[in-house]
Amino acid sequence: MILLWGSNARAAHPIFFHHVLRGIHNGARMYCIDPRRSESARWADVWLGIDVGSDIALANAMGKVIIDRGLHNDQFIRHATTGFDDYVQMVNDYPLGRATEITGIPGGAIEEMAIAYATAETAQICWTLGITEHHNATDNVLALINLALLTGHVGRYGSGLCPLRGQNNVQGGGDMGAIPNKLPGFQDVENDELRARVEGIWGRSIPPKRGWHLTQMFEAMEAGMLRGLYVIGENPAESEADVxxxxxxxxxxxxxxVQDIFMTRTAERADVVLPSAADWCESEGTVTSSERRVQRVRKALDPPGEARTDLDIVSHMAEAMGGGWGRPSAEEAWDExxxxxxxxxGMAYRRLDALGGIQWPCWNEDHPGEKFIHHRLWADPLVGDPVPFIPTEWVTPVDRLTQDYPYRLTTGRHLDGFNTGVQSGGFDxxxxxxxxxxxxSEDAVRLGVNDGDVVRVSSRRASIDVPARVDEGLREGLVFMTLHYPETADVNQLTIEAWDPKSGTAEFKATAVRLEKVGA
Amino acid sequence: MIDITIDGEVVQVVSGSTLLDACRLIGKDQPTLCYLETLSPVNVCRVCVVELEGSRTLVPSCSRMAESGMVVQTDSERVRHSRKVVLEFLASSVDLSLAGSEVRDWLDQYEARPDRFGPRAAPTGDRDRRHAGHHHRTTGSVAETVQQSIKIDNPLYVRDYSRCILCYKCVEACGEDAQNTFAIAVAGRGFDARISTEFDVALPESACVYCGNCIGVCPTGALMFRSEHELRQAEMWEEERQTVTRTICSYCGVGCNLDLHVQDNRIEKVTSPQDHDVTSGHLCIKGRFGYEYVQELGDLATTPIDEVLARARQH
Amino acid sequence: MAAEPTPAERAVITRSIPESETVEVLGRVVHGGHDARQQRHLLLPALAAVQSEIGWVSPGALNEICRRLLVPPAEAYGVATFYALISIEERPPLVAHVCDDIACRQSGGNEILSALGDRLDVITSPCLGQCDQCPVVLMQRAGQDDFVITAATSADVAAALNGAESATTPSHVEGGRLLKRVGQVDPGSLAQYRREGGYQALARAFELGAAAVIEEVKMSGLMGRGGAAFPTGIKWEAVAREPAPRYLVCNADESEPGTFKDRVLMEGDPFSVLESMTIAGFATGSSRGYIYIRGEYPLAFHRLETAIAACQANGLLGGDILGSGFDFDIEIRKGQGAYICGEETALFNSIEGFRGEPRQKPPFPVQVGLFGRPTAINNVETLANVPLIVLEGGAAFGAIGTPDSTGTRLFCLSGDVVRPGVYEVASGVTLRNVIDLAGGIEGDLTSILLGGAAGSFIGPEHLDLRLTFEDARAAGVSLGSGVIMVFNSTRDMKDLVRRVARFFRDESCGQCVPCRVGTARVEEAVARANGSIEASLIDELDRAMKDASICGLGHTAAAVVRSAIGLGVLGESR
Known part of the structure; x- marks a missing residue:
């Protein structure tokens, strides 16, 4: 069984969805939770059209159904978790009636899905930005994790939690330590012992305190605490909420x-632009996919003009700053x-080549990597610490719907688009x-617009004019835009910068807007 | 394990193996056209037929399951004869000039003489409108073919059904075996059967999402990337000068392997390895075509982005 | 923008098929997925309904069907264009399908076509299964029932195209067992059928129990009458051994040129078809039966439909039949003009809503049949023997005919005989005996088409052939579906052979290369035969088509041409 939650994988992760479809053809049932009846939802056995930002209420209500019916995995809970009693107490506040009120989904459908999930032999919860681009993103994820802990749908082949990454190396960036609080391999930077070990290898001291994440950096800019910025391969001048x-x-x-392959709108603002090679076809290295699979990217093209690989640029930069480490090849950097x-x-290049990538952890060169993780939770006796239930309460999106801003605007991808369109805009x-x-169609009638008529979309931050398009997958009061066309439909002028303090993600998915037909 | 005998040699195979698997195990690969490891066997091309003791007819080795005690001949007179005639049927009715070189080898190996059915009939323009159960009367003076004009109705694909052997691979890749878009299917019947969208609408009006997976599995060049087609038309397609480099698509986190086919420092085609379990050879529109932005479009580092994009689109 | 249906089209579609997905609360919950996608088997009935009511299937109608059934439009188009009776181009509401097949073409069919063939509403047709009353025309009518004109003239057809109707004349039949009631009872009266002994066999079957019924059928030696001659009892036993659910299918897609015996049974004694199927369903442990009948048999379809309703209303179909505790129902599916759908696995695909393309065997239908389940599929005539076996016992049945060809058989006599019709004889009588029953030959015999287009042309030297499976096999011929079509010296045999070659080129499903291209190459070779024929080429093609094709169509398509070459009708061999 598959719970596809806040994900339009059919468009955003098409090849992952091939695997989902293979499962469906083999008999797997899919429940799709999405405000829109998306291309993905059309393959679902049941689609539940949730109100944007009410996921926690739905998850908690499912938890209550499962517990009330005695369908939770008592043995697993006792063996591998803590905090169950608090969880029970918390979900008791989410009876079906209240859940329906918050989510808009009929209680019967919630109940059916909860029972199906709890009684499935194996079940996956797969999610994407519909869960994480909220001001309470981390709580959303925790609410889903609670369901997996409740039913034991984790750490077993075929059962688990599966966040789908939006870029080829989001996972790898984190793995490599490109997050404020971790060293490579998710080693806590504030753990003295771990830090000392890495300092030993690098021969340098490492600041003992965590850094800022992206949203905190912008706050620091606002507060005047951050005055200089080195941007590598990001385009915040278009991708940030409230842009x-x-x-x-x-x-x-x-x-x-700014170090980039393009003269992006961010680069246009830079004092210095360092032209770099495209990582996936003009340089060597590795990336890590959603399934923790480390694979090699290879150089197929000579980069244009004076562009150089990121590794080369960073190495030169280090040298110029007086801390040079020579000019390691990609493989040498990887071996370090x-x-x-x-x-x-255990992930020597040689092995990555031979095995078509390896899924971490891979402790040594005899280890094949792991198809799935968290199996320790089923080991008897338990290996490591038990996992806590973390009760999460539902709160509404920050950008409230009011009479002035009565429509809920949510965002997502098109099949042929990617982020701000810088790359995907290049082909015909x-x-x-x-x-x-x-x-x-109901709202189109109400506004008197047909496909192609221009509407003015206004949020509490800005107004933009864009052509309208009727989508049968949307219900009244719910409107949708992609982020791929900032030059013609700059949705991030509308979105709110309210962000999740735990992950730093902004609430791109829930904006309150007003619509008017232009020239009416 | 199951014991079977192939051309007098005893072979042990695991249960669930096909006769083709068994043949390959002892280094006796059989010719196939409609078979692909990543697709369900459709048993339609019939070039892989072998003689099975006790069977009235020959059997398709690609899908016939090995059973204990089977005695199989892969090179008997009957097998050679059927393969020869089947290859003659294809070569006399379809343009095989862009099929893999192995196809030409088979034509030689089985001494196929496709010309013996007479001169090839002139191309026709009505194949997409033929009604089941009715066909033009023939005088028999020429051999009917599937010759027709090439379909170019979008910027990414060309469809040259004069080269189509109706192996069903594209239909399977577009359908349940991979993409599940079902933009194309087999329409019509008999010799007039053809691959078609609904009502033969142009691809942009069909359900097609341009994943290119049909092209990825086409064995005869009937389906082709427009980039390759245009280079071939200009006689600039030079496979021997191309490099093929494997890398990972950057458009999402799934980790699809891309094989970049590069000629003169330009990507001219993108494929994916069939033996990699993330893609099984299949991609989406972005992985397949989303590379234009790294082609030589001027100095990207100094050219404003809007200009670059405009140039890429013109390209 | 996808094409929309007209209100009339929408109304037809709404009547004929349900919405597959259910919307619980608009914009909130939709139940779809696996359950919804299981409606695909309604595709052909939906296309047929639109064809029948509207006269063609427009893009808008196709889209609406696809939307409701969750079938991709390209696939539905592939299915629609597979069938000759479905038009995807707008055409007149009244269309005459004029048979120009082997029996009709030189007996008036060509005259009608030369008089009217230029009209857009007149098209040629393969055999319409009424070869005893040539020439035959099927009137396909938008919004009204189709009907067949027998012994038609061009004036009849012109009148029909102006809206006139005409009644079909029943075929001439002679026979005491399978044909006992045909022409003697009211085919619409269940009561009369029961008075004439109907449903005694079913009651007896319930007394015996399923296993014993299969034993009796095995003992009877009954072999399939559709052409393949497989022992029926063995087939049933194999199905009964497989896990439920199982299906029982009656193959009534009688499309072999020259064959019309099943039509005669269905039109004249429809309840016996249903009773036979119910017994077969009981014996094999199937809970559902399908009759797949060719679309060119409007009268038989109508009579069966009426009979099914009567049985359902009288506890003879449905739950707990005759208080036995056995549940069984029958659904009738109409073909849409595709000879290949008589091939059992093509028939399954057709019912399931796919193109009627045969499947590679094994697996055999007894294991993987309709909807992937164990399936017993029998021809109408085969099934019609079952009540007799149950009532008189397998041993008594087996005593009729020869030890290897038990029971009686129906032969379809047509062409140059005095009284064309269906004749029931005990296996073992000679070809000459049967022709004599039909009043003998008109004119000088040159050849006989035995077994249908998939059979062979034979010469007068075979007149003393005993009509048994074993004698036919020994003579290198096949009884096929019981076709005996007689040609005298006035017939242009080369023209007939060309027609047969054209038939196979038209009816090949197109799936496998040997048949798809082979049927075209055979037709070309026959067409260019001018005083002499490339016999060795045809031999080579025949061998490859027999050896490498998927199904019986390809296996036999060139054989009949070879037989004609043997008779010298295509000129000298070279």
Whole structure:
């Protein structure tokens, strides 16, 4: 059984969805929780059209159904978890009636899904940004984890939790330590012992305190505490929520270096631009996929002009800063990483080539990697610490719906689009429909608009004019835009920068807007 | 384990193996056209037929399951004869000039003489409108073919059904075996059967999502990336000068392997390895075509992005 | 923008098929997925309903069907274009399908076509299964029932195209067992059927029990009458051994040119078909039966439909039949003009809503049949023997005919005989005996088409052939579906052989290369035969088509041409 929650994988992760479809053809049942009846939802046995930002209420209500009917996995809970009693107490506040009120989903459907999930032999919860682009993103994820702990659908072949990564190396970036509080291999930077070990390998001291994540950096800019910025392969001048505000902050920096393959809107604002090679086809290295599979990227093309690989640029930069480490090849840099990060230790290039990638952890060169993780939870006696239930309460999205802003705007991807369109905009796609404001046929009638008519979409932060497009997958009051066309439909002028303090993700998925037909 | 005998040699195979698997195990690969490891066997091309003792007819080795005690001949007179005639049927009715070189080898090996059915009939323009159960009267003076004009109705694909042997691979890749888009199916009947969208609408009006997975499995060049087609038309397609480099797609976190086919420092085609379990050879539109932005479009580092994109689209 | 259906089309579709997905609360919950996708088997009935009511299947109608059934439009188009009776182009509401097949073409069919063949509403047709009353025309009518004109003239057809109707004349039949009631009872009266002994066999079967019924059928030596001559009892036993659910299918897609015996049974004694199926269903442990009948048999379809309703209303179909505790129901599916759907696995695909393409065997239907389940599939005539076996016992049945060909058989006499019709004889009588029953030959015999288009042309030297499986096999011929079509010296045999070659080129499903291209190459070779024929080429093609094709169509398509070459009708061999 598959719970596809806040994900339109059919468009955003098409090849992952091939695997889902293979499962469906083999008899797997899929429940799809999504405000929109998306391309993915059309394959579901049951689609539940949830209100944007009410996921925790739904998950908690499912938890209550499962417990009330005695369908929870008592043995697993006792063996591998803590905090069950608090969880029980918390979900008691989410009877079906209240859940329906919050989520908009009929109680019967919630009940059916809860029972199906709890009684399935194996079950996966797969999610994407519908869960994580909220101001309470981490709580959303925790609410789903609680369901897996409750039923024991974790740590077993075929049962688990599966966040789908949006880029080829989101996972790898974290694995490599490109997050404020971790060293490579998820080693806590504030753990003196771990830090000391890495310092030993690097021969340098490492600041003992965690850094800022992206959203905190922008706050620091606002507070004047952050004055210089080195941006590698990011385009915050288009990708940040409430983007006008973000642009202003970038413009006020003392100094900004941008290292990118394009002259992006962020690069246009930079003091220095370092042209770099495209990582996936003009340089060597590794990336890590959603399934923790480390695979090699290879150089197929010579980069244009003076562009150089990121590794080369960073190495030169280090040298210029007086801390040079020579000019390691990608493989040499990787082999150093394997010494630093125990869970990558066994991943020699030679093995990555031979095995078509390896899924971490891979402790040594005899280890095949792991198809799934958390199996320790089933070991008897339990290996490591038990996992806590972390009760999470539902709260509404920050951008409230009111009479002035009565429509809920949510965002997502098109099949042929990618993020701000910088890469995907480059090819001639026959299915590209451009940036539109998608709305239900009922709302189209109410506003008197047909496909192609321009509507003014206004949030509490900005207004933009975009063509309308009727989508039968939307219900009244719910509208949708993609982020791929900032030049014509700059949705991030509308979105709110409210963000999740635990993950730093902004609430792209829930904006309150008003719609008017232009020229009416 | 199951014991079977192939051309007098006893072979041990695991249960669930096909006769083709068994043949391959002893280094006796059989010719196949409609078979692909990543697709369900459809048993339609019939070039892989072998003689099975006790069977009235020959059997398709690609799908016939090995059973204990089977005695199989892969090179008997009957097998050679059927393969020869089947290859003659294909070569006399379809343009095989872009099929893999192994197809030409088989034509030689089985001494196929496709010309013996007479001169090839002139191309026709009505194949997509033929009604089941009715066909033009023939005088028999020419051999009917599937010759027709090439379909170019979008910027990414060309469909040249003069080269189509109706192996069903594209239909399977578009359908349940991979993409599940079902933009194309076999329509019509008999010699007039053809691959078609609904009502033969152009691809942009069909359900097609341009994943290119049909092209990825086409064995005869009937389906082709437009980039390759245009280079071939200009006689600039030079496979021997191309490099093929494996890398990972950057458009999402699934980790699809891409094989970049590069000529003159330009990506001209993207495929995916069939033996990699993430993609099984299949990609989406972004992985397949989303590379234009790294082609030589001027100095990317100094050219404003909007100009780069405009140039890429013109390309 | 996808094409929308017209209101009339929408109304037909709404009547004929349900919505597959159910919306619980608009915009909130939709139940779809696996359950919804299981409606695909309604695709052909839906296409047929639109064809029948509207006269063609437009893009809008196709889209609406696809939307409701969750079938991709390209696939539905592939299915629609597989069938000759479905038009995807707009055409007149009244269309005449004029048979120009072997029996009709030189007996008036060609005259009608030369008089009317230029009209858009007149098209040629393969055999319509009424070869005893040539020439035959099927009137396909939008919004009204189709009907068949027998012994048609061009004036009849012109009148029919102006809206006139005409009644079909029943075929001439002679026979005391299978044909006992045909022409003697009211085919619409269940009561009369029961008065004439109907449903005694079913009651007896319930007394015996399923296993014993299979034993009796095995003992009877009954072999399939559709052409393949497989022992029926063995087939049933194999199905009964497999896990439920199982299906029972009656193959009534009688499309072999020259064959019309099953039509005669269905039109004249429809309840016996249903009773036979119910016994077969009971014996094999099937809970559901399907009759797949060719679309060119409107009268038989109508009579069966009426009979099913009567049985359902009288506890003879449905739950707990005759208080036995056995549940069984029958659904009738109409073919849409595809000879290949008489092939059992093609028939399954057709019912399931796919193109009627045969499947590679093994697996055999007894294990993997309709909807992937164990399935017993029998021809109408085969099934019609079952009540007799149950009532008189397998041993008594087996005593009729020869030890290797038990029981009686129906032969379809047509062509140059005095009284064309269906004749029931005990296996073992000679070809000459049967032709004599039909009043003998008109004119000088040149050849006989035995077994149908998938059979062979034989010469007068075979007149003393005993009509048994074993004698036919020994003579290198096949009784096929019981076709005996007689040709005298006035017939243009080369023209007939060309027609047969054209038939196979038209009816090949197109799936496998040997048949798809082979049937075209055979037709070309026959067409260019001018005083002499490339016999060795045809031999080579025949061998490859026999050896490498998927199904019986490809296996036999060139054989009949070879037999004609043997008779010298295509000129000298070279």
């Amino acid at each position: 006008n505000h973000a642009r202003k902050l970038l413009d006020h920096l003392d100094f900004m270096v 990483l394997r010494r630093v990060s125990p869970m990558h230790a 796609s026959p299915i590209r429909i451009g940036g539109t404001l998608d709305l239900s």
